[in-house]
Structure formats: C-alpha cells, structure tokens
Amino acid sequence: MSANPKALAPAATLDAAAIQAKFDDSPFIAWLGLSVRDVNHEQGELTVLAPMRPEFERGAASGQWHGGPLAAVIDTVGDFAVGMLLGRGLPTINFRVDYLRPAVNTALTAVARVRRNGRSVGVADVDLYNDQGALVAIGRATYATLSQG
Numbered sequence: 001m002s003a004n005p006k007a008l009a010p011a012a013t014l015d016a017a018a019i020q021a022k023f024d025d026s027p028f029i030a031w032l033g034l035s036v037r038d039v040n041h042e043q044g045e046l047t048v049l050a051p052m053r054p055e056f057e058r059g060a061a062s063g064q065w066h067g068g069p070l071a072a073v074i075d076t077v078g079d080f081a082v083g084m085l086l087g088r089g090l091p092t093i094n095f096r097v098d099y100l101r102p103a104v105n106t107a108l109t110a111v112a113r114v115r116r117n118g119r120s121v122g123v124a125d126v127d128l129y130n131d132q133g134a135l136v137a138i139g140r141a142t143y144a145t146l147s148q149g
C-alpha cells in the first residue's frame with residue numbers, strides 16, 4: 001500500500017537545501033556528516049548519505065559501524081522525512097531498529113519513507129544500505145507532528 005502522497009503534501013515544506021541547512025545547523029547532525037541526496041515530497045521519501053567516521057567504530061580500527069550511530073542516522077533521517085512535509089524538525093516519540101548485517105568500511109545510504117503524517121503523530125520507515133546496496137538495518141520511528149506554538 002502506498003503512503004497516500006496527496007495526504008502527505010502540505011503547504012509549507014523543506015526542500016533539499018533547507019533540510020541540509022537544518023542538518024548543518026545542528027552540531028550533532030553536522031558531526032554525523034549527513035548530506036541530502038534526494039527529496040520527494042509527493043512520495044514522502046528522503047534519501048541521505050552518511051559517511052563513516054573513526055568515532056563511529058564498534059571496535060578500534062574494525063571499520064564496523066557501532067549500533068549507536070546507525071540508530072542516530074535512522075532517527076534523524078526519519079525525522080526529516082516527516083519534518084520536510086511540515087517545514088520543521090520534530091520531536092521523536094519512539095523508534096526501533098533491526099540490525100541485519102554488519103556495516104563494515106562503508107558509507108550508508110538512508111532511505112526514509114513516510115507512512116503516516118497525521119495531526120498529532122507521524123511515522124517513517126527507514127532502510128539503511130551499504131556501498132554494495134545491501135540492506136544493513138531497518139528502522140521505524142514515530143514523531144510528534146503537533147505544532148509546538
């Protein structure tokens with residue numbers, strides 16, 4: 001079942017440059033090094049590249065991503081997939097991750113799909129792929145969509 005694109009399309013949205021600016025304005029997200037690759041408001045899809053950093057390693061010189069930064073990438077990209085439809089970043093309510101295979105010596109491509117953009121709650125699914133296109137982790141996150149003002 002598709003994500004009901006018309007219901008996802010709001011008045012105020014964030015384009016790729018605006019999402020990247022919000023990434024770069026957050027000390028944590030800027031340190032993660034995320035860069036926006038593709039934005040599709042109609043489909044509710046956001047694609048982001050996450051490069052490896054030595055600080056992300058599970059064990060020194062292992063080249064393997066620790067689960068913590070993998071989860072941070074999933075949470076962040078899911079957040080802005082919903083947030084790009086509303087023109088702002090959103091508070092995370094909850095998320096879960098399944099780590100399917102080790103991510104070793106690779107950048108990661110995160111593809112987030114909005115499954116629900118409701119009046120109070122948004123839901124996104126996020127797939128993480130390695131440089132070979134193998135699925136390394138999948139996540140689902142919920143975000144508060146209520147206006148903060």
Ligand SMILES: CC(C)(COP(=O)(O)OP(=O)(O)OC[C@H]1O[C@@H](n2cnc3c(N)ncnc32)[C@H](O)[C@@H]1OP(=O)(O)O)[C@@H](O)C(=O)NCCC(=O)NCCSC(=O)Cc1ccccc1
Nearest residue numbers: 058064065066067068070071099100101102103104134136
């Ligand atoms: C191994 C298993 C756990 C079980 O999977 P199953 O499906 O039953 O087993 P299967 O044998 O089918 O293997 C699946 C695929 O994986 C591949 N492969 C296996 N081993 C290696 C290897 N050494 N290197 C390279 N590839 C390897 C294997 O060839 C296969 O690929 P294929 O399909 O043939 O192309 C798997 O899900 C996994 O490694 N997940 C990633 C876990 C992970 O990275 N967690 C985060 C870090 S932990 C952390 O940070 C903790 C923490 C977190 C948060 C906060 C604090 C602490």
